[in-house]
Amino acid sequence: NAGVTQTPKFRVLKTGQSMTLLCAQDMNHEYMYWYRQDPGMGLRLIHYSVGEGTTAKGEVPDGYNVSRLKKQNFLLGLESAAPSQTSVYFCASSSPGTVYGYTFGSGTRLTVV
C-alpha cells in the first residue's frame, strides 16, 4: 500500500549540476503535481499533469522541467541547479476533482551549494 513514493529522499547538489526527482503512484490517479515548500512561503506548484503525456506550468516553473511518459510516474528535472532551488519538494496525486484532496509523497530535501 505504497501510495505516492518519491526518490531520492535527500540530495546535495553543486551549483550547475542537473538531477531528476522521481515520483511514482500506485493509486491509478490521473493527476500528478510537483510542489516546493520553503519556510514562510507555503507549498507552491511547480508543474502538474492531468494525464499521461501532458504537462502544464504551475506558479513557479522556471528552472524545472517535467515529463509524464507513464501514468504512474511524474519526473521533475533540474537542468542547472541554483542555490535558490534549495527546498523540500513534494509530489502529489489526485483523481479528477479534489473532493478527497491530494495524496502527497514524503518529500525530497534538496540542498544546492
Next chain:
Amino acid sequence: RKEVEQDPGPFNVPEGATVAFNCTYSNSASQSFFWYRQDCRKEPKLLMSVYSSGNEDGRFTAQLNRASQYISLLIRDSKLSDSATYLCVVTPYNNNDMRFGAGTRLTVKP
C-alpha cells in the same frame, strides 16, 4: 497580498484547551476548501474538507464564510498529538490548482 493567508503562530496551548485558527483567501471565485495537517519534516495530510454549511469531525470543526472570504478550524479538547502545522488550502479556478497557506503552527503542552 498572498492568495491564502494564515496567522503563522505559534500557538502554544495546554492540553484540553480549545484553539481556533483562521484563514483568509483573496479569490472570491474559490471553489473548494480544505485543512491539511503537516507534522515536522513530514508530508501534508488531509485533515478535513470544509463545506459551506460547516462540518465537524470529532474534536475538529471547520467553518466557511464566503461573504468574508475566510475559513476557520476549531480544535476542542486539544491533545499532545495535535501538535503540528495546519495548512489552509483553497482551489481558486479549478479543482486541480490548490493554493496553500504558509501554515499555522500549534504546540500542545502537558
